[in-house]
Amino acid sequence: MDQQEDLEALQSRHRKEQRDLQARVTQKKKSATKKTRKGVNDECAALEVELKERQTRELAALNGENTEINPNEVDVHEAHYDEAQDTSGENADGIQSSMESLSISSPPSKPIDPPTSNGIRKTLNRAKARLARRAAELDALARKAAEEAASLPNLREQERARMREHFTKYRLQEKEIRADGHCLYAAVADQMDQAGLGLKPRITPTIITEKKLEGSNDTEQDLPGYKAVRHAAADFIERNPDDFEPFLEEPLPFYVHRIRETGEWGGHMELAALAKTYGVKIHVLHGDGRVDKIEPGEDAGAGGDEEKVIWLGYYRHGFGLGEHYNSLRKAP
Numbered sequence: 335m336d337q338q339e340d341l342e343a344l345q346s347r348h349r350k351e352q353r354d355l356q357a358r359v360t361q362k363k364k365s366a367t368k369k370t371r372k373g374v375n376d377e378c379a380a381l382e383v384e385l386k387e388r389q390t391r392e393l394a395a396l397n398g399e400n401t402e403i404n405p406n407e408v409d410v411h412e413a414h415y416d417e418a419q420d421t422s423g424e425n426a427d428g429i430q431s432s433m434e435s436l437s438i439s440s441p442p443s444k445p446i447d448p449p450t451s452n453g454i455r456k457t458l459n460r461a462k463a464r465l466a467r468r469a470a471e472l473d474a475l476a477r478k479a480a481e482e483a484a485s486l487p488n489l490r491e492q493e494r495a496r497m498r499e500h501f502t503k504y505r506l507q508e509k510e511i512r513a514d515g516h517c518l519y520a521a522v523a524d525q526m527d528q529a530g531l532g533l534k535p536r537i538t539p540t541i542i543t544e545k546k547l548e549g550s551n552d553t554e555q556d557l558p559g560y561k562a563v564r565h566a567a568a569d570f571i572e573r574n575p576d577d578f579e580p581f582l583e584e585p586l587p588f589y590v591h592r593i594r595e596t597g598e599w600g601g602h603m604e605l606a607a608l609a610k611t612y613g614v615k616i617h618v619l620h621g622d623g624r625v626d627k628i629e630p631g632e633d634a635g636a637g638g639d640e641e642k643v644i645w646l647g648y649y650r651h652g653f654g655l656g657e658h659y660n661s662l663r664k665a666p
Contacts, residue, residue, distance in 0.1 A: 344396055347599075347657075348389045349583060354601035355385050357581050358626070361606065398476040489651040493621040497647060500623055501662070506645060509661040515597030516560045517659045518646070519567070522608055522616075523559030524661040525644035535566040535611040567604045568593040570611040578603060599657065602628075605646075614642045619662060621650065 359378040366374040501508060509524055511517045557565070568590040571578045575586055581603060582589050592598040609616045609628045618626040626648075645662035 357603040506662040518600035519563040520560035521661040570607040
């Protein structure tokens with residue numbers, strides 16, 4: 335994967351994290367009472383600050399490790415305009431920004447005298463020196479970041495150790511789910527199967543597969559468990575747009591298509607949809623011991639007096655793709 339692909343993947347994950355946090359913050363604020371409102375607001379603010387700082391560090395690390403600057407690619411005319419408009423030398427990108435500041439439709443009121451050969455040479459030398467200093471600064475930042483990273487504790491091992499302690503506290507045992515983008519849905523499917531809940535979604539999923547497009551009559555039972563859960567989440571979101579559209583950065587049809595038919599990660603918003611469509615409470619255990627409790631809602635139609643609960647384990651550092659969910663079964 336090249337640098338551009340890495341950046342796009344990181345930006346996609348950041349957008350997903352921001353949407354999930356916004357949904358989570360909204361749910362917390364809706365459930366707050368007058369007595370707890372201040373504490374909930376403080377907690378939500380802290381979560382937002384933490385996410386922003388972490389995403390900023392990740393972007394900085396990516397840019398610092400992959401930025402390469404070639405002074406030989408400086409254009410003569412760009413260097414000339416840079417000297418005319420940016421003599422401070424503070425930014426290595428001033429050459430490009432100076433060119434962008436010139437408007438074809440609005441030419442300068444005074445013509446720019448063509449540079450002499452000596453002027454071009456001096457400007458190029460100055461630009462190259464500035465770019466070289468900037469490249470050296472970036473290299474120094476990259477080395478410093480690598481040294482700091484090497485001295486940091488092993489976050490993966492720490493998170494796993496804390497999770498094992500919480501498993502004992504709640505009498506749970508972990509079923510590891512493959513980290514392939516479907517982990518949230520596969521973990522929910524495993525929980526339902528192991529708990530013997532036999533739950534059905536409130537909305538019959540719309541099954542859209544290649545076989546059906548060819549004329550067969552696929553049913554929900556023909557799909558893998560994680561795929562059936564994906565369809566259930568997509569249909570609930572699609573048919574309750576007022577609850578979800580405010581948190582989307584794209585049109586609703588595109589979003590639900592990605593839930594149904596791709597390996598797009600699931601998050602808090604999809605868990606909320608699944609809790610409501612299956613009429614089940616979802617407990618999400620974090621490494622710091624926090625348990626997010628996602629309620630099915632009063633009109634979930636779960637049926638019966640016994641509360642139906644499934645458990646998922648959420649990992650931030652334990653898996654290569656980033657965020658990950660495992661299924662947590664009741665220990666014997």
